[in-house]
Structures are given as C-alpha cells and as structure tokens.
Amino acid sequence: MFLVTEDFKTFIRKYPITTIMVGLCTILAIITTFLGGYTIENIIILGGYEHELVKQGEIWRLFTYAFMHGSYAHFFMNMTFMIILGRPLERALGSVKFLLFYLVSVILTGLIINFNYTPNTVETGASGVGYAFLGMYLFITLFRKKMLFSDDRKFVITFLGIGLLSSLIIPSTSLTGHLAGMIIGFIITPLLLKKGARFQNSVNV
Template identity: 30%
Template sequence: MFVRTENFKEFLRFYPVVSILVAIHLVLWMLIDLFQFGFAHEWLRTGIGLNTAITAGEYWRLVTPIFLHAGLGHAIFNSFSLVLFGPALEQMLGKVKFVVMYLFAGIIGNIATYLFNPDSYIPHLGASGAIFGIFGVYLYMVANRKHLIDQANSQIVMVILVLGVVMTFVRPNINILGHIGGLAGGFFIAPLVLKNARPFSVWRNRSPRNEGEISFNPNRWKKRRFSWKKVLWVIIILLVILGLFGRMT
C-alpha cells in the first residue's frame, strides 16, 4: 500500500493528482530559489501565509501557502511524503475527492493558524498541513473503516503519524497549528470522501494480462514480502532523518 512498485511512467498514469502536486512543488522551488526569477519572488511575497495580510482581506493566503516551500529540503520532504502516502488514497477516493480532501485539510490548517493568532507577522508556508490531512483520513480508517486498511498498514500509519506529531512539537520553527489543523481537517472530512471507497489494490490499475503474468511465479511473492519489510524500515528511517534535519514549516 505504501511501497511503490510502479515505474515512473506507470506512477504518472496511475496517480496523476499526486504527480501534478509534486511537479508544482518542484517547479515553484526552481522558479523561486534556483532560477530566482523576479516574478516568482513576487508570487512568493504575495502567496506566503501571513496572518496580518489575511486580516487585511488577502484571503487567498489561506490557499496559496499549500503549494509554496522554504527551500529544496522542505519541498523534497513534503513531496517525498506525498509520493509515499498519497497514491493509495488517490486510488481509493478518486481524483476529485482526493483534491477536495487535500485542499480542505491544507486550508483548515491555515485557518487554524490564523484564528489562534490573527495579529502574527510570522510567515508560514508548505504542504505539511495538507499532508497531515492525508494521515487524518488514514487515522479515520484505522478507527472506523477497518475494512479499508489491513493491520500491517494500520501499524505503519500510526507509527509515522506518532513520529510526525512528536516532531511537530519538539522541533523549532514548526507551524504546530497548521499540522494539527490539517490532521483534524482530514479526519473530519474522511466520512464524506470515504463514501463508496474501496480498499487499495496494486493490481486495480493494471490489465488482467499483466496481473496474470506477474502472479504466475508464486515464489516471487515470498521474496517480495521479505524485501517489502526492509523497504518499509528504510522508509521510516528516512522519514525520521528528513524530519530531524530537513526544514519543515
């Protein structure tokens, strides 16, 4: 569910929304930080989350910070998290519901940031709130829709979620309200977007012919299960390292 077995072309075809979001993260980073185009810096100035500007009527700042990041490390970490945990949910919800959930969670995170300190001059930006919203939906599954997620993946979700929440509170320069608000937004919208959802299947996007070819040799499954465990632990370690040393806001 959280281990990517697709090649690059398959990933783009199977998960177009996640692919587009990652592309937006990286393209905006390149325009703003790498190439340092003047108009891109104007986007950053007018799009970054700033509570005093929202109070003055610039309400688009509740949305635009979701797509902006503070440097390459920040963009890569959020994109990496999205690639790991977004595809399964995109397949289960469908493209439209996934977009609605993602934006809703990110906006709720920014609203929470604003409501608790509307006079703040401290800027905030990043997709972290929306990504925490993804975990909010998974948390709802673990609690109330157990048929949509198996025990092994439930444990993975809970371990990563606990690590993320702990790092949110122990690291400096983190938008705590954005993370917790996004998590709550994902959890509360979950009953709506999960209606008629089906469990994730790695074979759903593939043709019957490919499925038969891949599953022909039963010995491959044993090897794959063994390698998956190692990959999952590597993913967890990478997330911890990136969370500790990467800049998150």
C-alpha cells in the same frame, strides 16, 4: 501499499492529482532557486502566509501557502510524504474526490492558521495536507481497519506518532497547521470514503 513501484509514466496516469500537486510545489521550488533561494522575501513573494498581508486583503495566501516551502529540506520532506501517503488515498477515493479532499484540507487548515496565527511569522508548506492524509489513515485504522493490512495500520500509527513528536520538538514547525490538518482529515473522511472502498491489492485482515 506505501511502496512506490510504478514507473514515471504509469505514476502520472494512475495518480494525476498527486502528480499535479507535487509538480506545482516543484515548479515553485525551481522558481525560488532562480530568485536566490528561500529567503523571507521570496517566500512571501511566491505565496507564503503572512497574517498582516491576509488582513490587508491578500486572502489567496490562505491557499497558496500550501505550495510554497521554507527550505529545500522542507520541500523534499513534504514531497516524499505526499507521494508515499497520497497515492493510496487517490486510488481509494478516486481522483475527483481526492482533489476535493486536498483542496478542502488546504483551505480549512489555512483558515485555522489565520484564526490562531503567531505574530511576525510566515507559514508555508504542504505539511497540513500531509497531516490531513494521516488523519484519513487514522480514521481508516480505527473504523475501517479491514481496508488495511495489519502492518500498514502499524505503519500509520508509528508514522503519526513520529510526526506529532517532531511537530513538538522541531523549531519553526507549525503545530497548529499539523493538528488542524490531521483533525480536518479525520472529520471529513466518512463524508468522502465509501464503506465499500478499498485500496488496490488490499485484503481484509
């Protein structure tokens, strides 16, 4: 289920929201490169979250932070996760509900980061959304497990465990953003995911 098998044109047609979100992040990564790379100044210019700027009225940063990243490694890692984890969810929810899930996850995670901010730090990245995806998968694994193969359920639990462990041990990782995203994804899943929904080519096991 998590393996990407579509060619580029088919991918765009089947997963338009995933394509758009990855595309926006990629455009910002390209602009960042032309501006001289991932410096604090460029990250802030291109929409990174900074508490004092939000406090001064730049509330749009509570949304744009999710499309900017802190390094090339950060960018490539998050885009890989978005493609792997986002595709099946867009397929199960449909593009409209998936877009709603994406936007709600970004905004609510941004608000929680703002409420529980760390002074003198800049927050960036789509990691919160990635953990919201994991939160949805966790809900499915616990309460709608027939939607997934047993191997897929094991993958979700393993992936989530590795993600939470890395959040604790990797410096400069936003633990607040990761946990907030995961909890938000878990909570809003039953509001968006119908009990009869299923992943394409999945079977009840």
